[in-house]
Amino acid sequence: MEKVSRIEIVVDSLNSGRVVELLAKQGLKGYTLIRGVAGSGERGLQRGDDLTEVSNNTYILTTCPADKLEAFLAALCPLLRRVGGICLVSEAVQYRG
Amino acid sequence: MDPSLILTNLLNPPILFFLLGMAATLLGSDLDIPQPITRALSLYLLFSIGMHGGVELHRSGFEPAVLLPLGIGVAASVAIPLGAFVLLRRRLGVEDAAAIAATYGSISAVTFITAVNFLEVQGVRFGGHMVAAMALMESPPILVAVLLARRHGVSANGEGAGDLPLGALVREAALNGPVFLLLGSLLVGLVTGEQGWAAVEPFAYAPFRGVLTLFLLDMGIIAARRLDALRASGAFLAAFAVGFPLLNAALAIALSALAGLAVGDALLLTVLFASASYIAVPAAVRVALPGANPSLYLPMSLALTFPFNIALGIPLYYAVIVALWS
Numbered sequence: 001m002e003k004v005s006r007i008e009i010v011v012d013s014l015n016s017g018r019v020v021e022l023l024a025k026q027g028l029k030g031y032t033l034i035r036g037v038a039g040s041g042e043r044g045l046q047r048g049d050d051l052t053e054v055s056n057n058t059y060i061l062t063t064c065p066a067d068k069l070e071a072f073l074a075a076l077c078p079l080l081r082r083v084g085g086i087c088l089v090s091e092a093v094q095y096r097g
Numbered sequence: 098m099d100p101s102l103i104l105t106n107l108l109n110p111p112i113l114f115f116l117l118g119m120a121a122t123l124l125g126s127d128l129d130i131p132q133p134i135t136r137a138l139s140l141y142l143l144f145s146i147g148m149h150g151g152v153e154l155h156r157s158g159f160e161p162a163v164l165l166p167l168g169i170g171v172a173a174s175v176a177i178p179l180g181a182f183v184l185l186r187r188r189l190g191v192e193d194a195a196a197i198a199a200t201y202g203s204i205s206a207v208t209f210i211t212a213v214n215f216l217e218v219q220g221v222r223f224g225g226h227m228v229a230a231m232a233l234m235e236s237p238p239i240l241v242a243v244l245l246a247r248r249h250g251v252s253a254n255g256e257g258a259g260d261l262p263l264g265a266l267v268r269e270a271a272l273n274g275p276v277f278l279l280l281g282s283l284l285v286g287l288v289t290g291e292q293g294w295a296a297v298e299p300f301a302y303a304p305f306r307g308v309l310t311l312f313l314l315d316m317g318i319i320a321a322r323r324l325d326a327l328r329a330s331g332a333f334l335a336a337f338a339v340g341f342p343l344l345n346a347a348l349a350i351a352l353s354a355l356a357g358l359a360v361g362d363a364l365l366l367t368v369l370f371a372s373a374s375y376i377a378v379p380a381a382v383r384v385a386l387p388g389a390n391p392s393l394y395l396p397m398s399l400a401l402t403f404p405f406n407i408a409l410g411i412p413l414y415y416a417v418i419v420a421l422w423s
Contacts, residue, residue, distance in 0.1 A: 014383040036132065044326070044392045049319055051135055052380035054391050083387040 004063040006092035009076070010039065011085035012046065016058035018079060023062060026072045031062040043084045057085075063094055102412040106215060111310045112408055118317020119404070123324075130315040138312040139207075139376070140278060145301045145308075146210050146228055147279045151286020152294040153225020163226040165356050166366050170230040173352075173370055174237040177345060178202030182245050184341070188333050189393075195246040196382045196389030197334075200398050201341055202238030204231055205372035206275065207316065211407045212368040214309060215415070216361050223361030225286075227369075232279045234369055236271060239381045246386055273377050313407075320404055323396035330393050338401040342371035346414050350421065360415075360422055367414045372406055373398035 011019050013035060023031055037057040038048030047055045064072055069089070076087055106112060121128040157163060178198040185194035209231050216223055243263075271277075286293065294301075327335065349370035353363035375398040382389060 012383065014380055015387060043390070047322060049129075049132065049322070050395075051132070051139060052376050054379040054383050054395055 002094045002096075004065060004092055004094045005069050006090045007060075007062045007064050007072075008088040008090075009060040009062075009080075009085060010037065010041075010057050011060070011080065012083060013053040013056040013058045015079075015083040015085070016060065018083070019060055019076070019085075022072075022075055022079065023060075026068060026075060028062055028064055028068065028072065031060055033061075034059040041084070041086065063092065099416060102416055103409060105218070106412040107408060109214070109218065111211060111214060111306070111313045114310045115313040115317040115320075115404070115407065118314040118319075119321040120317075122318050122321035128318060130311075130318070135312065135315045138308050138315070139275070141308050142210055142305070142312060143206060143275055143279045144282045145305050146206070146213065147232075147282025148286040148294065148297060148301050150225040150228025151283040151288075152290060153223075153286075154229065154283070155225075155287050155290040157224055157226065162357075163224060166224075166353075166358060166362055167226060167230050167233060169352050169356060170234045170366065170369060171237065173345075173349070174202055174204075174234040175241055177370070178238040178241040178245070181341060182242070185337070191246050191249040192386045192389040193393055195242040195249075196386050196391075196394045197337075197397065198245065199238045199242030199382055200375070200378050200394045201345075201373045201402075202241060203236075203374035203378045204234045204369045205374055205398070205403060205406070206231060206235075206279065206376065207312065208372040208403060208406045208411075209365065209368055210309060211313070212365055212411050214306060215411050216364060219415070221361045221364075222359070223365055224359070227362055227365040228279070228283055230366065231369055232276060232283060235276050235279075235374070235377050236273065238374075239378055239385065240267065242382065243385045273381060275377055316399075316403070320400045323400035326392045327396040327400045330396060334393060334397055335401060338373075338397040339405055342373065342402055342406065342410065346371040346410065350414065350417060353418070354421060360418055363418045363422070364411070364415050367418065368406065368411060371410060371414065373402040375399040375403060 009019055016033065020031070020033070035056070035058050036048050037059045039046050039057055046057045048057065050056055073087070073089070080087060154163070178201070181198035181201045182194050185197055189197070213223065346367050349367040350363065353366050358366065375395060379391060379395050382394065383391060
């Protein structure tokens with residue numbers, strides 16, 4: 001059992017690769033990624049129905065140890081400001097089988 | 098102009114199914130085509146038109162008459178986004194203007210395919226090299242738009258996330274999935290010629306019109322969903338979405354006449370000039386110019402320019418070309 005930060009990121013699908021690259025750069029190797037996510041936010045409605053993924057979001061779930069959180073958010077926030085998206089951070093407990 | 102030409106075009110199954118798709122959305126039907134199926138249909142259409150074009154090119158060979166429309170097309174794919182950008186900058190910010198300029202400088206493969214279908218219904222021949230013109234015109238506007246945006250200081254904001262290196266951008270534009278498949282199919286058709294075409298024709302040609310019809314049904318559903326966003330974008334952009342293609346069409350018809358193109362090739366070149374991308378460019382622009390608002394450039398091309406071109410534009414351009422050529 002380990003206390004971690006649970007990080008949920010919703011970003012447009014065409015820019016999700018940049019978030020994944022950033023995770024790797026920050027040493028966060030594990031993540032779950034769900035494509036074709038619909039929703040609505042500051043940049044309007046993302047219908048999730050687009051052939052080109054322009055109107056699709058991607059949901060990324062990962063965890064982060066406390067000592068890496070600040071550096072990760074410092075790297076992520078400028079990217080989200082530029083391309084749009086949201087990042088939620090909450091406390092969680094991680095169990096490994 | 099003979100009004101029956103528009104009526105004949107409107108009463109074609111692909112156009113009627115496009116309108117049916119729009120009606121389904123506007124009337125609140127839950128009709129929907131799963132995205133992987135739409136993607137498969139679009140890939141089939143690109144494969145079919147690419148193979149067909151390659152075989153036609155194999156038959157005709159590379160004559161100067163073949164290279165001329167290709168040259169005109171490539172020159173236009175650089176000049177049109179420049180002109181669009183100048184017009185749009187009067188009302189819009191740099192990134193939005195550049196994104197819309199790229200959208201209208203590039204081409205719509207499905208509009209082109211619908212024009213091919215129109216020519217086949219009319220019994221008018223066209224050159225396979227026009228498929229190559231389509232493939233060559235798709236990517237340059239993306240590069241032009243990004244260079245324009247950078248020239249106007251978009252990369253100087255210090256945030257860096259939108260600053261895709263130019264080499265990566267060229268690579269992305271050239272290796273864009275639909276463009277890659279189209280060019281690849283064209284090459285396979287060119288290399289394998291009659292023998293290759295005979296081997297794939299039952300699959301590559303016979304179902305073409307049916308697949309186009311089903312694909313346009315989905316396009317109708319999606320286009321109607323974008324109408325609200327189009328209303329929000331304002332009268333200037335709505336007028337641009339119809340007026341600018343008409344201007345480009347007039348330019349294409351004039352250049353086709355000067356170049357002495359045949360009627361079929363002239364129509365296809367006109368459609369390439371007048372159409373706007375809603376597959377390759379919006380995806381590339383979303384990455385290269387993330388500050389541009391997709392709820393402007395996508396609804397404009399998909400919900401207005403595309404329906405206008407396939408329902409009214411194609412028969413209109415054809416009627417003008419036939420009148421001028423005869």
